[in-house]
Amino acid sequence: MKGALIILGILILGVIVIAGPLISSRNELVTERNDIDARWAQVDNDMKRRADLIPNLVETVKGYAKQEQTVIGEVANARAALLGAHSKPDEISANNQLSGAIGRLLLLQENYPQLKSNENFLRLQDELAGTENRIAVDRRDYNESIKKYNTDVEIFPKNIAASMFGFHRDDAYFQATAQEKQVPQVKF
Numbered sequence: 001m002k003g004a005l006i007i008l009g010i011l012i013l014g015v016i017v018i019a020g021p022l023i024s025s026r027n028e029l030v031t032e033r034n035d036i037d038a039r040w041a042q043v044d045n046d047m048k049r050r051a052d053l054i055p056n057l058v059e060t061v062k063g064y065a066k067q068e069q070t071v072i073g074e075v076a077n078a079r080a081a082l083l084g085a086h087s088k089p090d091e092i093s094a095n096n097q098l099s100g101a102i103g104r105l106l107l108l109q110e111n112y113p114q115l116k117s118n119e120n121f122l123r124l125q126d127e128l129a130g131t132e133n134r135i136a137v138d139r140r141d142y143n144e145s146i147k148k149y150n151t152d153v154e155i156f157p158k159n160i161a162a163s164m165f166g167f168h169r170d171d172a173y174f175q176a177t178a179q180e181k182q183v184p185q186v187k188f
Contacts (some may be wrong), residue, residue, distance in 0.1 A: 002115070006007065013094045021157065021161075022160065022161045022164065023159035023161075025152075025157065025158040025162070026161050026164075026165045027131065028152065028154060028158070029149070029158065029161065029162055029167045032145065032148055032149040032152060033149060033167070033170075035145045035148055035149075036145045036146055036170060038143070039138065039141050039142040039145045040088065040142055042141075042142075043138040043139055043142050043174075044091065046131060046134045046135045046138055047091065047095050047098075047135060048082075048083075049131050049134075050097070050098070050102075050128065050131045050132070050135065051079050051082050051083055053127055053128055053131060054075060054079050054098075054102070054128075055079075056072060056124055057105070057121070057124045057125070057128060058075055058076065060104070060124060061105060061108060061121070062120045065168070069102070071104045071105050071108060072105070074101040074104065074105075075101040075102060075104075076103050077096065077097070077101075078097040078098035078100075078101040078102075079098060081093075081094040081097060082094040082095060082097075082098050088172040089172055092174055092175075093171065095135075095174075096114060102128065106125065106128075112167055139174040142174065143173050143174055146161075146170050146171075146172065146173055149170060150169050150171075151172060153167050153168065153169055154169070
């Protein structure tokens with residue numbers, strides 16, 4: 001009887017030693033996945049803020065650059081794509097499209113000197129620049145969260161808990177497009 005209690009005690013201790021780290025690893029992975037979702041929500045919030053600023057910027061530019069309808073149309077289409085995106089990869093793609101279109105829109109100011117001095121344009125440009133900075137920081141933080149989560153999903157011994165509890169890699173990173181990697185040309 002005493003031997004059976006010792007064996008039972010050893011089994012219970014063995015289960016605790018094995019289950020404790022597994023539960024701890026699972027809880028860390030849940031926390032990291034929730035952090036990714038929270039950081040995505042912040043990126044999403046800033047992208048929507050930018051999308052809300054764009055109609056005002058477009059209307060201001062329209063008043064000065066009526067013949068630049070192609071660029072204005074690109075911005076409007078990219079904004080619509082962003083607002084209509086239903087998944088992280090779609091939002092990332094639409095966001096990249098919008099970044100390029102905004103860049104082309106802001107380049108119009110070189111062709112229209114009176115636009116450079118317009119108060120509304122300057123204020124909107126500052127707002128947009130601030131928003132772009134927020135988005136860049138939020139993208140970086142989001143990518144770092146995904147990197148940490150993916151690392152934990154793959155390293156031993158957390159990979160055991162990850163596979164047991166259904167955690168998988170998340171590859172929805174923000175990446176620079178080929179167009180964004182090109183050096184902008186400044187002309188005076």
